[in-house]
Amino acid sequence: MKTRGIMVTALVVALAVALFGCSQPAPDYTRMTGAWQYVEEASNIDLSIFGVGDLEYLEIDGGAGVVTAYGRDPDVDLAGCSKKLATFGDNRTITFWVGSCSTKTFSYELRDDGELALRDAGGHQAILRYVDEVPAGSRCKPVEFASEGHAYGLGGANGNTNLLSDGSDLWVVDSGGAAYPIDPDTWVMSMGTTLNNANPAFNHAKTMQGASYWVTCNCGGNDTIKRISLGGTELDNVDTASLGSSIGINAGVYSPASGHLWLSGYDYAAELNRLLEIDSDANPNALVRNYVFNLSLRAMSEKDGHLWGLVRFGEYMLVRLNPQAGVVDDAYQLPVLEEGARYSGLTVLGGEMYVMAERNDGWVVIYKLNPL
Secondary structure, X not given: OHHHHHHHHHHHHHHHHHHHHHOOOOOOHHHHOEEEEEOHHHOOOOOHHHOOOEEEEEEEEOOOOEEEEEEEEOOOOEEEEEEEEEEEEOOOEEEEEEEOXXXXXXXXXXXXXXXXXXXXXXXXXXXXEEEOXXXXXXXXXXXXXXXXXXXXOOOOEOOOOOOEEOOOOEEEEEOOOEEEEEOOOOOOXXXXXXXXXXXXXXXXXXXXXXXEEEEEOOOOOXXXXXXXXXXXXXXXXXXXXXXXXXXEEEEEEEEOOOOEEEEEEEEOOOOEEEEEEEEOOOOOOEEEEEEEOOOOOOEEEEEOOEEEEEEEEOEEEEEEXXXXXXXXXXXXXXXXXXXXXXXXXXXXXXXXXXXXXEOOOOOEEEEEEOOO
């Protein structure tokens, strides 16, 4: 009888385990796949992990394990998009891969009223409502490469140095401070020359004015930019603090049409980003206008009278700036690079736009873009 009792007990336990397993359905990829609109007024969760400002939509492809986030930076009216890998757990969890080694897990609930609830470990929740599709105004327009990239083994570009153009050639400054010209027709790179022998700290080039270079030291407040000839002879010096608008300079472009130097950087006192338009050909230099443009630009250029910037907002993007209104007039998403690579430069030559990327192995790659 004792043996029989043990067998009955074992059977009950086995059935309980089986029933418990059946009560945990597998993730419903079919119902989760589609577009979901973020309901801000019903949500109290931090979803900045997607890097697209104020989240507007999530587009889920459950079968492929990919989630695309769509958001907006309200300061400059910039729409951003970001793709993340996602895995679904049998206990109704979804894990987003927000970096190469970083994840964020939420529990989820699919409701019969067409809503999707995401909850974090702290009990905060986000409510998303099913929609037929993500509106065109929230999507990112892609720009494609006109041809394969051309790679140069320079050991990396100098930190915070832009891709440059003197009107005839492209120029790259390597990590050692040497400047190299590249023929845009043949893609042949010529011998490099030390950019600044006179003051080596100032070798982080932002833009060119003819055959001269506007450079910063990428040090301290970084609020000064100098114009030098190749080799280091100083031709001009713009101190933004002395102009009454001190910024830590991130990017810049000289406009031949206006004869003005545009600088983008962070105003530490006001805690926002600004665009300065400077008459650098005047003596002394004169501040023409000071714009609040609260977007961090990695590089700048000018095309057909319009200012363009390189930013990372979700993914890397090219944005056309409207300084007067303080907003982005147009934006294009650049092709996604291999893991660890980054875009770092932007210039225009002969009416064509070029971007520079840096790989983990120290090689610099330059791409010509299709017309925007």
